[in-house]
Amino acid sequence: MIKFEIIRTGEIKQAYSLEVKGDKTVVRYSEKGKEYRYNSDNLRILPTPKDGDSHVIVYSFERKCWHCGKTTEIITYLKFCDDTDDDVTFPWDKSRLLKYQDLSAHLAYPEIEFYGLHVLGDLEKYDKILIRNFPEKIREEYSKTVDEVYPMNVCENCGAKQGRFFVYKTVNEIVKAMQPIKIKKEIDF
Ligand SMILES: [Zn+2]
Known part of the structure; x- marks a missing residue:
């Protein structure tokens, strides 16, 4: 179940499934239940970090x-690099993220923190789940930089590949600035 808050009333609810579609969010309270539409602005998904590896939070940001x-x-x-498969959630646990920091990369490129976190393209198990859930957004594409095929976001306007490093770098900037990232969906499997 996915917990969310109706911001206007402060009410906390539990959904079976929840998907943000632009300014509307579609909520179902049971598997075959009716779809309810809420204004996305009035709804805040509450992160439910869980032990184990059968849960993934899908984050979304615009660049x-x-x-x-x-845009x-x-x-x-966003998964921690410490083999727990835990989702990285806001407020960002920087000390845990720095524990597995890629220090040599950070020293070479000090403008990026190189936090110990995995993004799309790093973990095959979660890559597959995102490809299955967002086939129109993510495609397996060849990267010249790493000479590998891996799943990446494609631009919704021109179809250009938005490679792993671009995503990783942007997430590092957002985390460093302690800004939240919107949760698009939580998937249990
Ligand atoms: Zn584009």
């Missing part, structure tokens, strides 16, 4: 496409 310059949505999971 300018490096190719066409228009596009980037989606990714």
Whole structure:
């Protein structure tokens, strides 16, 4: 079950499934239940970090496409690099993220923290779940940089690949600034 808050009333509810579709969020309270639509602005998904590895939070943020310059949505999971498969949730636990920091990379590129976190393209298990749930947003594409095929976001305007490093770097900036990232969906499997 996914917990969320109706901001206007402060009411906490539990949904069977919940999906943000732009300014509307579609909620179902049981598997075959009716769909309810809420204004996304009035609804806050509460993170439910769980032990174990059968849960993934899908995060969403908007960035300018490096190719066409228009805004596009980037989606990714954020998992700690410490083999727990725990979702990284806001407020960001920087000390835990720094424990597995890639220090040599950080020293080479000090403008990026290189926190110990996994994003889309790093963990095959979660990559597959995101590909299955968002086939229109994520595609397996070839990356010249790493000479590998891996799943990545594609620009919704021009189709350009938004590679792993771009996503990882942006997440590092957001975490460093202690800004929240919107939760798009939580998936239990
Ligand atoms: Zn583009």
